[in-house]
Amino acid sequence: MTRTPAEMTRRRFLVSLGGGLVAVALAACGIDRATHSTAPSQSAGPTVSPVPGRSSAPGPSLRDRIGQMLLVGFRGLTVEEAGEVAADIRDRNLGGILLFDTDQPTHSSVRNVESRAQLTALVAGLQDLAKTPLLVAIDEEGGLVARLDQRHGFPPTVSAAKLGAQNDAAVTRAAGDQVAATLASVGVNLNLAPVVDLDVNPTNPIIGALGRSFSADPGVVTEQAEAFIEGHRSAGVWTTLKHFPGHGSSTGDTHLGVVDVTSTWSAVELEPFRNIIRDALADAVLTAHVFNATLDPEHPATLSQPTITGILREQLGWGGLVISDDMQMGAIRAAYGYADAVRLAILAGVDVLTIAQQQVYEPGIVAQTIDLIEAMVVDGSLTEGRIDESYARIQALKGS
Secondary structure, eight states, X not given: OOOOHHHHHHHHHHHHTTSOOOOOOGGGGTOOHHHHTOOOOSOBSSOOOOOOSOOOOOSSOHHHHHHXXXXXXXXXXXXXXXXXXXXXXXXXXXXXXXXXSSBTTTTBSXXXXXXXXXXXXXXXXXXXXXXXXXEEEEOEEETTEESSOGGGTOOOOOOHHHHHHHTOHHHHHHHHHHHHHHHHHHTOOEEOOOBOOXXXXXXXXXXXXXXXXXXXXXXXXXXXXXXXXXXXXXXXXXXXXXXXXXXXXXXXXXXXXXXXXXXXXXXXXXXXXXXXXXXXXXXXXXXXXXXXXXXXSSSOGGGOHIIIIXXXXXXXXXXXXXXXXXXXXXXXXXXXXXXXXXXXXXXXXOOEEEEOSSXXXXXXXXXXXXXXXXXXXXXXXXXXXXXXXXXXXXXXXXXX
């Protein structure tokens, strides 16, 4: 029997996990299907109504709307050096840029950050090219994950683990104030932080071992993350809850390959997301590439409609922006073609596709991705209405 491309993709993913996985009963992690049908009102975050089918409303072209759905890393310390992304902003309505201090593909210690004055000029110059204001994003969690550090003349930061151990909301609020003031001073408006993963596996190579989690206690994580967020709000910088639906129990690194949390994840890992959304302190939520057969026996969270739409949007009531983790990471590249991954992420409910250009660096990736998504709308594998949903959420955040 001939397999369809979708069936082949699912089979490759399951094989990459070490053999065909069998769907695990939801009761294994304390979730049953009935709980998914009881959704709180979607009042948190800038919320838009779904737009079915194709859009007939006048306004930006389809390609311009798709361009807003991309958050892209790039090389260059000046606008002139960053020629390709500058062209993408000017000519393709690129929605957002992602800043890094180092360049992993070339093992260079220089990428976008040299000094405060240099970075301020770079960001302002790229914003000047944009007909729709850019999301300017960075990972500035504090501690080991801080792109703006003392090497470049920025103040030191404190890790989430240290703040959580101290467990003083006033101290964490002050830390959030400081980080946000630094970001605002150079034109960054979106921090891909805080991490709200639970530190349930302290040896986790990508969360616990790097001090990125506040605590294993969901109450402590909620209180500390909310204090950090409030510090950012005072400076007008948006924040991002990550990594949904929880990366803290993993034993592997999704940068490198497929990570299966089926046997380690539990429903308590949803609690900080649930609490912060309920308290109307979420601006955006960033997905994890972890595979969890309890939640979806076919796809990792970023590509999973049951996880992103079913749990995050319907069960937890999140109506705002959903951002993917880097679509070039090993967990995705090991099992999916790029086009399949992009299609599945959008169908799952992702609004902004992150293309960090750090695992691999692909010239022309913005034009390539816009072409892919436009072709999917033309052939019917995505609807224009689905693009409009994401476009509306992006503009709602940018206008908030």
